[in-house]
Amino acid sequence: MRQYIVDAFTEEVFTGNPAAVCFPDRWPEDALMRRIAMENNLSETAFVVQEADGLHIRWFTPGGEIDLCGHATLASAYVYFQFVDPAAEQVTFQSLSGPLTVTREGSLLAMDFPAYALAPTEVTEDMAAVLGVRPREAWLGRDLLCILDRAEDVTALRPDLGKALDLPGLLLLVTAPGEGEFDCVSRSFAPKLRVDEDPVCGSGHCHIVPYWAERLRKDQLTACQASPRGGTLYCRRMGDRVRLAGYAALFSRGEILTEP
Structure with a gap:
């Protein structure tokens, strides 16, 4: 079984979010x-x-299958364009979240994803205990989205991920207004999926982009994921969809010897 490891939402290896991409001949x-x-x-x-x-x-995390993943879709499209059909300008994947189309835009790969509907939820003492700072707002889609006041508060987070298991939502997303070229900054934590911190989370931005597009009254956003690896997403709100674009870099390719 062919397997590639691609760093997504970055132009350089060792940054962005690494994803493994497998192309088996049939489903394992x-x-x-x-x-x-x-x-x-x-x-x-x-x-x-x-x-x-x-x-x-x-898509599978170490904790099981998930319904939507941005960086691994970007990585899969990169592999498709590089090694499967180099002449293609667009590819569509059928998924648990419906059809997902990825288009080449020069060196950028742009994904058309569904946006999650957000509902306001109460800011609780449990949220403050997990984050070490009290969010000024909290919203719930598939994931829990917590809003902080400053980018440096997001960067400095050292959340208690054991306690985070008791919070609502699948992932814990934390975001604040951005600085300089960035409209927003965020980090993503997924202890329920056995992932402490997701370095750059595409599906998380299906929550983050609708929130900031509404608050900033602009549909085009440049988003920074402020994990230790870091990554950049070029985003646009499109009604109930979001466009998430980024670069990708190939780290390795090889063969898994256990066949389906």
Whole structure:
């Protein structure tokens, strides 16, 4: 089984968010995909299989399958354009979140993703205890989105991820207004999926972009993920969809010797 490791939302390896991308000839058993994801020990391993109606993609964290993943989709598109169909300008993956189209825009890869609907939720003492700072707002979609006042508060976070297991939402997203070229800054934590910090979270920005587009009254945003690895997303709100664009860099390619 071919496997590639791609750093997403960056132009250089060792930064951005690494994803493993596998292109098996047919679907492995779910248990094997989970074990491969655990063996890779990255935040996501994507599996892409050609079926009669097109390409299908599934994403696995070390803690199991997830319904949507941005950086591993970007990585999968990068591999597709580089090694499967170099002449293609666009690719569509069928997924648990519907069809996801990725388009080449020069060196950028732009993804068309669904936006999550956000509902306000009470800021609790548990949230403050996890973050070490009290959010000024909290919103709930698939993930919990906590709003802080300053970019430096996001950068300085050392959350208690054990306590975060008891918070609502699948991931814990923390964001604040950006500085300089960036409209917003964020970090993403996923202890429920056995991922302490997701270095650059595409699906998290399906929450973050709608929030900041509304607050800043602008549809085009440049977003900074302020994890230790760091990454940049070029975003646009499009009604109930979001465009997430970024660069990608190939780290490795190889072969998994355990076949489906």
